Amino acid sequence: MLRLNFLLLLAVMGSAMVLVHSQYQSRRLYTELHRAIAESRQLETEHQRLQVQKRAQATPLRVERLARDRLKMHIATPAITQYVTDDGSAPGAAPRTAGGQP
Structure with missing residues (x-):
């Protein structure tokens, strides 16, 4: 009986x-969750x-000012605009024929 009581006491202490x-x-x-x-x-x-x-x-005003001051950029005007014409052929390119084959 003493062994049984001791065993039950150990079980109660363990639980x-x-x-x-x-x-x-x-x-x-719970504390970690709230933290x-x-x-x-x-x-x-913060985001x-x-x-x-x-x-x-x-x-836009700030970006334009930074581009002008730091990057030394300026607004394109018609006086400094260069127009490029495309005659249809690139230098060194073979002429194309009908059907897409050279």
Whole structure:
């Protein structure tokens, strides 16, 4: 009878340890979940802020000013426009015949 009581005591102690461990894991995972949700909200806010900054940086006026100042580009006018005509043949290309065969 003493052995049976000792065996039952070990079983109760073991199940109590498993219960405590599972409650600890549950609490830890719950805390980790809420931490991840908070981080997700923070990242979403950061993403929205960066999207607003990106839109502000890509305005046409700003892009034009940067192209003019940093890249030394200028607007094309009719005075500096060069027109190229295409006579139908490229240099070094064989003449084409009807049917697409040379």
